[in-house]
Every structure is written in C-alpha cells, then in structure tokens.
Amino acid sequence: MQEMVKGANVALADLSEDVGSVIVSLGWASPTGEGDADVSVLLLDANGKVRSDSDFYFYFYNHPVADDGSVQLLGKTPTADGSEDRISFDLTAVPGEVERIVVAASRYEGASFGELEDVRITLADAAGEGLLRFAVDDADSMTAVIFGELYRRGEGWKFRAVGQGYATGLAGLATDFGVDIEDDAATEAQAHAEAAADPEAGEEPEAVLDAVGDSVGAGGPGDVTTSVPVAEPAGQALMDAVPAPRRPDDHADKRQADEAWADLAKKPAARPRTAKKKVTLPATVKKTLAENDSWRAARLFPVSVLKSDRDREMRATSVLLSVMAQVPEFSRRLTAAFGAPAGRMETFTEVSLPHGDSPRRPDGVIRVERAGKLWTALVETKTNGNALKAEQVQAYMDIAARRGYEAVITLTNDVALEGSPLVDVKIDRRRKHKVALWHLSWAEVAHQAQMLIRHEGVGNAAHAWLLQELLHYLQHENSGCHGFQNMGPSWVPVRNGIDDETLCQGDGRALEVVENWERLIRQVCLRLGGELGQKVLPVQRAKRGTDPKERRDRLADQLCLDGRLQAELRIDGTPGVLTVGADLRTGKLRTAIDVPSPEQGYPLSWAKQLVRRLADAPADLHVETLVDGTGPGPRGTLERLRPEPADLLPKDGATKITGFRLSLFKGMGSGRGNAETGFIRSVDDAVHRFYTTVVVHLDTPVARRKPTKDRVAAAAE
Structure with missing residues (x-):
C-alpha cells in the first residue's frame, strides 16, 4: 500500500488495473471511544463548484446515494481502534461534466479533529486490495477536513492527498463549493406548506396495505406506480410514546436544573422533508371481520415445507x-x-x-x-x-x-x-x-432490510412488500437464518474452569470465547440498530491497541484472571456509552450507562430531576453517584431513591459530582446456544430491555438536519 504525503498525487491506473470502481475509507480513533465524524462527498464541475445541491452527498441529509450509482455512502464499520466510514465510487458512471470528487468529513457540536487519533483516508480497488493511505496530521483545531480528491486526467482518474481544514465546519466547506445553506425561517415555512398541501398526511395505516395489495394485484411487482403514504417508523413510535419529564416548581434551583438537563439532551431537529416520497409498511394491521386467530396469512416465501x-x-x-x-x-x-x-x-x-x-x-x-x-x-x-x-x-x-x-x-x-x-x-x-x-x-x-422498510423507506410499494416478506422469512424459526447463535465448544469448559479456578492464562479456549463474544456484540449492534433506525457500533478504545489479535489475547488473559467479559456500545443520540458486562463467576449480566451531570444548577436538583426522568424505569434499576477522585459515591435502587433523591448526595457536601451511573442486573443463560435459556438470548434481551426501559427516558435519538444560516452563525461563535 502506497503511503501518501500532503499534496502528493498518483494515477489510480498505476496502482491497479481494476479501478473502474473503488472503495474510499475514512477512519479515526478516539481515546475515549466516543469521538466520531460525518463523511460527505461533493461532485464538482470544471469551475470547482457543484452543479446543484444534489451533487452534495451526506448521510444525515437523507442523500447518501447517487441515482446513477456513481456514489454511495456505505455507513460506518467498526475497526480495531475506532470506526471507519466507507464510500463506494463507480468511476465509470460519474457524469462527464464532473471533473473532481471531493471527500471530506466534519465534526459537530463544537468538536474538532484534534480530539481524534490516527485520522486517515485509504483507497482500495474493486477486489478489495488496499492501494494507498494518507494520514491527516495537522487538523487539530479544525471542525471539517477535506481528506482527498479524485480528479480526471485524460481518460483516467488520479487521487490527490489534500488534508485541508475548515474552522467553520461542514457549512463553511459546503458553501465554498457552491452548496446553498438553507435559512431557518424558509425551511420551517416550506415544511408547514408541504404539510398543509399533503392530503395523505392523516391517512390510516390500512390505506397503505390496500395500496400495496391493489398495486400487486393489478400489474405485478414491476408495474407499481401507486403513491403510498409514509408510515411512522416503529422505533420513532416508541420514542414518541415516552412521556416528557415533569417540570419542577418555580424555584430558582429547580429551573436551573431543568434548563441544564434540557441543554444536555438537546439535539438538532429532524432532517427536512424531501421531495421524493418513500414507502414503508405499517408496524401493525387491524384484524377484519373475515379473520380468525387460527388462520395463517399466505406468504410469498413459505417455510413450513423445509425439512433438511x-x-x-x-x-x-x-x-x-x-x-x-x-x-x-x-x-x-x-x-x-x-x-x-x-x-x-x-x-x-x-x-x-x-x-x-x-x-x-x-x-x-x-x-x-x-x-x-x-x-x-x-x-x-x-x-x-x-x-x-x-x-x-x-x-x-x-x-x-x-x-x-x-x-x-x-x-x-x-x-x-x-x-x-x-x-x-x-x-x-x-x-x-x-x-x-x-x-x-x-x-x-x-x-439492511429492516432499515429500509421500517426507517428509511423505499420508493416502490411492491419493493417494500417484497422486503417485508424477506424479513419475515429470515426471522422465522424454521428458516435457519438466525444469525450468530452458538458460543462454541469452548464455552462450557471455560465457564467450568472459571468456577473451579483452573483456567490459566494462555488457554486457547479463552481466546475462542473472547472471539465469539465479539461476534455476539456485533450482532447485538445490528439488531438494536435495525429496531431503532440508529447507528449502533461497538466501541474499540485506541488505548487498548490497534492490532486485533493482540487485543483479543489481552482480553482472553483478563477473562482468565477475573472471569468477566465486557463490551461498550455507542448509540446515536444517547448521552453516553452503553456498557454490557457478563460475570461468569456470578452468572450475572450488567447493562449500564454513565450520564454526565449538568454544568449548571445544584446537586439536589440534579438528583430530583434524574429520578423524575426515570419515573417509568424499572424499580430495580441501580443508580450510583459518580464523584471526582474520592472513590465510589452513594448508590441505591430506584425504588428506594424515588421518595428520597437526596440519598444520592455525598454526605460531606463538598465532593464534586461528575455524573450518575445507571445499571440493570439480570441472570444470564447457562447454555452456549440461542435457546430461551441460552447465553446469547439473555444478552440480547438484557440490552433490549435496558435501552427500551432506561436509556429511552434519558434522550430521544433524532437525525441531524441540514445546517442553516442561524446554526452556522452559532457554531462560528
């Protein structure tokens, strides 16, 4: 792989004969495991400007894919030391008037690239062979960076290592290349106008199924042109069902705490509506008088005849x-x-x-x-x-x-x-x-099927129905397509070795358990992300090393010493990292999240407000006060703290409170498989329960929206 320096360029044809399509990856590591950035792509003409705003590709603007297939943002992939965003370019499909393709990334909420480590861009050919790498070293105070660009030279394409930073963030970068930044007032006025002009906005979910059935029956999957209203995503419906925290009385300290918690939970508004209507299917369908509980719906892909x-x-x-x-x-x-x-x-x-x-x-x-x-x-x-x-x-x-x-x-x-x-x-x-x-x-x-039909939508009713049938087939118990479902033959011997203290460091069976634990966590991320419509990624902290084998060997030795498996999940829109731990000595699973304390208000008001926000959380939720450098703080179950939130405060009154740790404990399955009593099922259930009963009350995950003039000015200040 060729190492590039800032300003250097190279012809792709000199590196590989298979560069009609390439994969560009932007990666970084975070010492805390929480740092991240968003990738964007701009297609520029001979004047160095976008031909229109549609030449600006950004995942959170609901514009990750080009209609001609020339650009596709593939999303994030976890790596050994952080995460990596991948972009697929079909260079043979790029329009002839496009001379340059700029690849950039930006941070948000005032963060800069100086807080990240190993910021780099790599490029691979169609066979997955790595061709070049460029490390961006001098973007410490910048909130947006152009990593590199692809540009035409004659009949071929070349790559240039750019590394140019912007202190004005993504909006400043986009404006330089001719992208219009929307005005807040105009955006809201347009949204109101679209809502008023949309006659289908209040249509019942049954209308969606009727449209699907009519379209398929009339002309088959290929002939459908019926417009179908967008159903509410299941994950968002769950978010909307959560009651808002009650406001305290009009005392000064309570008002300050309320405002501080609101600032902590504040997220940019949802992305604006797009002109192209997407199709999703309703989560539930009402029964009609012609239905009976014993009847089975006809399926496109039946599973009852599968025997071997x-x-x-x-x-x-x-x-x-x-x-x-x-x-x-x-x-x-x-x-x-x-x-x-x-x-x-x-x-x-x-x-x-x-x-x-x-x-x-x-x-x-x-x-x-x-x-x-x-x-x-x-x-x-x-x-x-x-x-x-x-x-x-x-x-x-x-x-x-x-x-x-x-x-x-x-x-x-x-x-x-x-x-x-x-x-x-x-x-x-x-x-x-x-x-x-x-x-x-x-x-x-x-x-991927779940993300499309439940959250992002597809442009054709028959396509949505086909994906729904595929998803039903994959999730059926008889299909055999259930994902990772066995912790391997080493699971039981390792558990027994931990119980009788005979498991020694260097035992290959412990390494196999660690590898399968990592597989399980990646699958938990996929399932939870599909349900929520959010990015869920396992966290790999940079300080733990970048070599995957060394990191797993170290975790295997740690398992032999203390009998614990642990992982961290980063979920978009949550105030902290969700940790999952399995104690093989006690047979307990622990799911937890650390919530930072607000910067304003009084500790007693923080404690009261937290207990109010958790009004519908399980009574057995453990709440622990995190204090600054003085050892563990006060703790108790939510059931005990509800009448007395002051029990969360340190007795001396002078100790600084840095946050609160919320934890749920659950017995873990003993079997290695995915049965009801199995370990894999218990981990899945524990994470799902913790998110839906605890984390959802702390914050409502929403997508970031397109930057506007008011937000740009605020960010610049």
Whole structure:
C-alpha cells in the first residue's frame, strides 16, 4: 500500500488495473471511544463548484446515494481502534461534466479533529486490495477536513492527498463549493406548506396495505406506480410514546436544573422533508371481520415445507437472490461494498461450473451489467450452525480466477471479525486477475432490510412488500437464518474452569470465547440498530491497541484472571456509552450507562430531576453517584431513591459530582446456544430491555438536519 504525503498525487491506473470502481475509507480513533465524524462527498464541475445541491452527498441529509450509482455512502464499520466510514465510487458512471470528487468529513457540536487519533483516508480497488493511505496530521483545531480528491486526467482518474481544514465546519466547506445553506425561517415555512398541501398526511395505516395489495394485484411487482403514504417508523413510535419529564416548581434551583438537563439532551431537529416520497409498511394491521386467530396469512416465501439443512440452504439462497434482483435499493446496500457497480442485476441459483474431473455447483451467482461491462460473483451460503468448508471456498476462488469473475461471497450465520477470516484460502499472486473474498452474515442482511422498510423507506410499494416478506422469512424459526447463535465448544469448559479456578492464562479456549463474544456484540449492534433506525457500533478504545489479535489475547488473559467479559456500545443520540458486562463467576449480566451531570444548577436538583426522568424505569434499576477522585459515591435502587433523591448526595457536601451511573442486573443463560435459556438470548434481551426501559427516558435519538444560516452563525461563535 502506497503511503501518501500532503499534496502528493498518483494515477489510480498505476496502482491497479481494476479501478473502474473503488472503495474510499475514512477512519479515526478516539481515546475515549466516543469521538466520531460525518463523511460527505461533493461532485464538482470544471469551475470547482457543484452543479446543484444534489451533487452534495451526506448521510444525515437523507442523500447518501447517487441515482446513477456513481456514489454511495456505505455507513460506518467498526475497526480495531475506532470506526471507519466507507464510500463506494463507480468511476465509470460519474457524469462527464464532473471533473473532481471531493471527500471530506466534519465534526459537530463544537468538536474538532484534534480530539481524534490516527485520522486517515485509504483507497482500495474493486477486489478489495488496499492501494494507498494518507494520514491527516495537522487538523487539530479544525471542525471539517477535506481528506482527498479524485480528479480526471485524460481518460483516467488520479487521487490527490489534500488534508485541508475548515474552522467553520461542514457549512463553511459546503458553501465554498457552491452548496446553498438553507435559512431557518424558509425551511420551517416550506415544511408547514408541504404539510398543509399533503392530503395523505392523516391517512390510516390500512390505506397503505390496500395500496400495496391493489398495486400487486393489478400489474405485478414491476408495474407499481401507486403513491403510498409514509408510515411512522416503529422505533420513532416508541420514542414518541415516552412521556416528557415533569417540570419542577418555580424555584430558582429547580429551573436551573431543568434548563441544564434540557441543554444536555438537546439535539438538532429532524432532517427536512424531501421531495421524493418513500414507502414503508405499517408496524401493525387491524384484524377484519373475515379473520380468525387460527388462520395463517399466505406468504410469498413459505417455510413450513423445509425439512433438511440442504432444503434451507437452497430456499434461503433463492429467496435472497430473487429479492436482490427485484429491489435495487436493497441489492446496492449489500453489494456496493464489494465493488459491484450500479446496474442491471441478474441472479442465478444451482449453477454448474467445470472444475477438474467433476463440476462444482456454487449456491448462486450474481451478475451486474453496466455500460457493456460485467461484474460477477459466486455465492456460497450456509444456514443453521453449518460452517464453511475451506476446500469448497478455495475451489470457488480458483474457478472465479480462471473465468475472470470479480468476487466470491460467503453468507452464513457467523460474523467475520477483523483480522480473523472465517476460512483460510490461498490466493495466487502471480495471476493477473485478482478475486476478492467477501463475507456477509444473515444478521446483516436482515438489518439492511429492516432499515429500509421500517426507517428509511423505499420508493416502490411492491419493493417494500417484497422486503417485508424477506424479513419475515429470515426471522422465522424454521428458516435457519438466525444469525450468530452458538458460543462454541469452548464455552462450557471455560465457564467450568472459571468456577473451579483452573483456567490459566494462555488457554486457547479463552481466546475462542473472547472471539465469539465479539461476534455476539456485533450482532447485538445490528439488531438494536435495525429496531431503532440508529447507528449502533461497538466501541474499540485506541488505548487498548490497534492490532486485533493482540487485543483479543489481552482480553482472553483478563477473562482468565477475573472471569468477566465486557463490551461498550455507542448509540446515536444517547448521552453516553452503553456498557454490557457478563460475570461468569456470578452468572450475572450488567447493562449500564454513565450520564454526565449538568454544568449548571445544584446537586439536589440534579438528583430530583434524574429520578423524575426515570419515573417509568424499572424499580430495580441501580443508580450510583459518580464523584471526582474520592472513590465510589452513594448508590441505591430506584425504588428506594424515588421518595428520597437526596440519598444520592455525598454526605460531606463538598465532593464534586461528575455524573450518575445507571445499571440493570439480570441472570444470564447457562447454555452456549440461542435457546430461551441460552447465553446469547439473555444478552440480547438484557440490552433490549435496558435501552427500551432506561436509556429511552434519558434522550430521544433524532437525525441531524441540514445546517442553516442561524446554526452556522452559532457554531462560528
């Protein structure tokens, strides 16, 4: 991988022969595990300006994907030392009048890039081969940074390492390139006008299903043009159901505390409405007089006839690939990160390909055609607990290399970890044509379907219905597509070794448990993120090291010493990091979050206000006062503290309170699998319960909206 310095440039064709599409990744590390930034892309013409505001791509403006497939923001991926945002560029699809593509990132709420570590940009070709890396070292006080740019030279593209910072944030950067910043008053007036002019705004959820049924019955999935009103996302409905905290009496200290808590929870307003209406399906449907509780709804993908693992693999492959071929929004979510272009997709199952004396039959093939060029990938799937076979995947890699295919995609219930591939394959570096090996988990497939139909929406009613049917199939107990569901053969021996104190450091079984714990946490993030419509990522703190193997070895040794597994989750819109801990000695799970104290008001008012906000939280919630450098503070259950919030205050009265720690405890399952009594199910349930009964009362997660003139002025001050 070529290391770049500021101002240097290089032709992509000099680094690889496969740069028709590239993946650009922007990454950083945070010492606290909470630092983050938002990525944006601008397409510029010969004058160095955007042709229109639609050339500005930013995830939180509801504009992450270009209609022509040339740009797609793929979202965040956890790494060993932080997180990484990936962007897929199909350079063959970039309009001819676009001369430059600027890749930037910005921080928010007054944060600067000086608070982050290892700020860098990397670029990989379509096969996933890393080509270049540029470290941004001098953006300490800047709130927005241009990392690099792709620009045309003759018939090819070049990359320039830029590293230019902006103290005025994203708005200043966007304005320099000709993006209009909306005025607050104009934005609100437009929103009111759109709401008044929308005759479907109050339509009942049944109308959505009627429109779906009518459209599918009339012309089939491909002919639907019916406009369907947007249903309220399930996660947002949950947020709206939470009662607002009661205001205290008009005493000065209570008013100050109220204002301080409001400032702590303040988030920018939801993003503005877009002209393109999206389609989602209602969360619940009322029964009619023609229904009976014993009836089963007809399903597009039935699961009752599945009897064997082979049946499940064949059905799951066919179901997924057929939906991908029909729903472009969904297929792009799954394949853009693998270097696939945006184009006409064809999918096949049970194909036969020659290989030595006997043909090989991969489970499926994906083929994408764009501008006369083909991108092809072989697909190998597994369901239930079946593992990939290394020799089988190796054979598919060899076939793909000989036939000029671009990738092999494996799809199982397992979750791949950074630096720890599911199967080891040999790649012949002497071959001119390179084949990339990628992995998907069924949990990630379900997550992407859930995000589209429940939160972000798709532009076609039939597509929404197809995704709903796919999601129902994947979540059915008989499909075999349930995600990671087994802690492995080392789980029971490690627990027994911890109980009788015979587990020693360096035991390979402890390392296997740590790796499976990391897989479980990544799956918990996917499931919770799909339910909430929010980004949920595991936190990897920079001080713990950047090498994944060294970090897991250290965690395995720690498990042998104290018998505990621990992880941290960062959820957009929450006031702190959610921690999950499993104590294998006591058999207890602990979920917790630290809430910082307000900067204004009095400690007694803080304690009263916190107890009020937690009026509907479980009575067994533990609340602990965090004090500055003097050891543990007062603590108690919410049931005991409700009549006496003053019990949270230190007795000496002079100790500085830095915040409050909220914790729930739960017995953990003993089994290694995903049954009702299993460990995996207990962790899933504990995180879900803690978020929906505790965290949701602390803050309401909402998306950030487009910067306006008033917000820009406030940020500049």
